[in-house]
Amino acid sequence: MRHFLANIATYTIAIFLISAAALFGWGRSAQLVISDEPTVLQRFAPAPGHPFEWTALGEKGYRRNCQSCHGPEGRGWDQYPKLDHTASLFLAAGGREYLIDVHLYGLTSARWGAPMPPMAHLHDLELTAVLNHVLTHFGNDQRLDDRTVLYEPEEIGPRRGQELSPWGVEKRRQEIVLPGRQ
């Protein structure tokens, strides 16, 4: 009996450990980014001779922070806007700064029933990566051309610390003239 139970215990332990290793591997490969993890993020930061690696970071960041409202393909739903025209805003005068402000301070408007919550807790690196991800996906990429300069992390910092409410952001939005809708 003892030996019989011992065999069961051995198999259980073996299965347990192999699953734990698989879980470890899965966890470690899927958690590419922890949004409040500056040490991890620093690995993606631009440095002399090595550009800002935002692609994977942006994809994960979008999934973690945006997709539950804006949808995995940026199509939006109900009270949440689509993200297919972000590049137009980006290219318009003042749009580059406006997009950063939307993320840092949120947005409340009459146009959408749900407000955009402020995302200022995101690290500069992750926020930049997410912005670049949106600008290069969901159809936005067709509005960009070779001369477009995407966001760099150092653009975020200077825009933090403004006295700006979500309504204030909406006012700035009204000042932006979109090229296609004059």
Added chain:
Amino acid sequence: MNRMIPGVFWIALFLAVVLLPVTEMLVSPVPSGRPFWLEASVGLGFFGLTQIAVQFVLIARFKSVTAPYGIDVILQFHRQLAIIAIAVLVFHPLIIVIDNPSRLKLLNPLGGNWASRCALVSLLALLAIAATSIYRERLRLNYEHWRLSHLLLGVVAVVFAQLHVSLAGLYTNNGWKQAIWVGMAVAMVGAVLYLRVLKPAWQRGNRWRVTEVRAERGDTWTLVLEPVEHPGLAFLPGQFAWLKLAGSPFTLEEHPFSFSSSAQRQDRVEFSIKALGDFTSTIKDVPVGTLASLDGPHGAFCIDRYPAVGYLFIAGGVGITPMMSFMHTMADRRDPRPVLLLYADRDWGGVAFREELAGLQDQLDLQVVYVLQEPPGDWQGEQGMITPELLRKHLPKELILRNFFICGPPPMMEAVQTALLEMGVRQEFIHMERFNLA
């Protein structure tokens, strides 16, 4: 059932110990993740290493750890878990190489870095351990040499694996993580000091003296030991001890033997040893007066652990020794419970203790059935092997609350167990001593 709680507790603790150092590495600062297969292989590597380190604790014969299972089960765990750990540790580099074949150069001692070289040494040591343990008899390795090499290779494997972890340094990327890993490895490997230094030091004050070497039938000798200026050893009938003869208690040369004497006598213990191998063949020449040390008692093969209304003892050859302890103890206690002994051996002349058994039949409700492989011409009793038919013929019709104790050559024990299970005996009433402790 009260053994169930510590039994489950130690296994849970084992899993916690194997998982903890890996969990600790996930505390910030954490390196960024890599592809799944690479990380899973790293996980396997870490689990394999802790599991190898835990082996040192398993084999250190801590009584509180071994008691719920019996030390033979602990050693079964040791063999099985170590093999699983080694398999896992082979997969660790294998996956890394398959993931990217250009990493093959890491397996070349000249091609890699110091981290990969340490890993290579560790893995080779582990493979050598596995090969020498599985094929020890085929390789004709002397037991003592094997034991020493097993211990040394084990230490080499853990030390170099630990160096590999520290040099690779990806996860142990700061002081306290390093400290936890190194501390853990040192603590576990240190358990071997308890077994090989502390315990023998204690045994120095608890020596025994050989007072008689008695010849039994069947090339078997009974070694009688008496304590030297200490009260002796309290053991349960059917337990065993590691015996170190002569020399210092610090010797690696020790052999496990069942007590064959009554557990009611702490001050005079007997081991009955059949001349089967290098060491056991020298028992007959042991001079009276030789000093000995005992590490014990160990083992869970005892009737006191499993109270029952009656017992069935099934012995093959020298597997009779723990049964002799059962029966002598029962006789000394005037135990009225019925005992049926099925005793298989080669030939009538070589049946050890048959006169002693005749004497025990006067003191106990004991029925003995001898089964001879090579019976004499005028033999009236059973012959051949212990078959299901033979069992059916002799076992009492009422089997519900009897307990079965089987000790003998492994094939015999397996066959008898299978037959008993087919007859409807419940698994928890069948107890076996797997005396393969090497």
